Amino acid sequence: MSDSSQEPLLQQLLKLHAFDQEISFLERELKRDQDGLLTAVEGVAGLKAELERIDSELLRLRADARTAEHNVDSKRDHLDRLRSKVNQVKTEKQYGAATLEFDLVKQEIRKLEDQVLEKLQVVEDLEGRRKALQDEFDVADAEVAPMGEEVEKRRANLEHELAIKRDRRDNIAIRLDEGVLALYDRIRSGRQEVALAPLTGEGVCGNCFTSVTIQQEMQIKGLAVIVCCEGCGVILYPGEMKGAP
Ligand SMILES: [Zn+2]
The missing domain is CATH 1.10.287.1490 (Helix Hairpins)
Incomplete structure (x- = not known):
């Protein structure tokens, strides 16, 4: 598919x-x-x-x-x-x-x-x-x-x-999903234009370098739930994922 x-x-x-x-x-x-x-x-x-x-x-x-x-x-x-x-x-x-x-x-x-x-x-x-x-x-x-x-x-x-x-x-x-879109729009309408950032190999947010917990890292890599950075609020995605359309 x-x-x-x-x-x-x-x-x-x-x-x-x-x-x-x-x-x-x-x-x-x-x-x-x-x-x-x-x-x-x-x-x-x-x-x-x-x-x-x-x-x-x-x-x-x-x-x-x-x-x-x-x-x-x-x-x-x-x-x-x-x-x-x-x-x-x-x-x-x-x-x-x-x-x-x-x-x-x-x-x-x-x-x-x-x-x-x-x-x-x-x-x-x-x-x-x-x-x-x-x-x-x-x-x-x-x-x-x-x-x-x-x-x-x-x-x-x-x-x-x-x-x-x-x-x-x-x-x-x-x-x-409407809820996810609303979350995304909310993050993006804030001070920063960035709404998503990769989780780096060191297990930190690619936007503000705040670390995530092991559990959050698993969730991010599992792609099942949306995890936001506790430092800057952006949605984190696995570093190897490519966003270019
Ligand atoms: Zn961050």
Whole structure:
């Protein structure tokens, strides 16, 4: 008889468990793909927002630099007027006052010119940063669409595979003893995804390494009753039993 209902209960549970592990694996793959895509999309959006922030900052800084340049221009006009004034003075005293003012304005111009250079430097630095960011954005933005297509293709494949595995899993589950299935589901819904573990050659649980009694070992090997590990609660099966479907 090859009917699986004739298989030992543990063997059926092991098959169920193998499918459940594969299903969990595929579900994690799906989630990882979606998370990866989301991270990429958010990364592009973040770069775009940063570019917009820099653009408005640049507008402000350029206007600031232009204002500083205008200040220099009007100071230069002022200096021109003073120059002709110096040429027109009549007395030594007037001459002294005019040249003093002339020198002061010249000093102010130098200071303002330094400020203009500083402001232009800030603009240039930010333009450099913007260019690097734009390059980064272009690369990231170009990657998102193909990545989305790739993820979508993989999603379709993974979901197809998942549907098949879930179907096969349900076929096993439906023939299992209800009480045993409930026990299995309860163990699996806990903290750990593992519901079954082999009893090792040393007579310990393959999941948490808690020892079992000789009597339990006999029961496990006899396949007649379900024995749970007293350490971690998983159902134990003989180490030589293979669960792969
Ligand atoms: Zn254990």
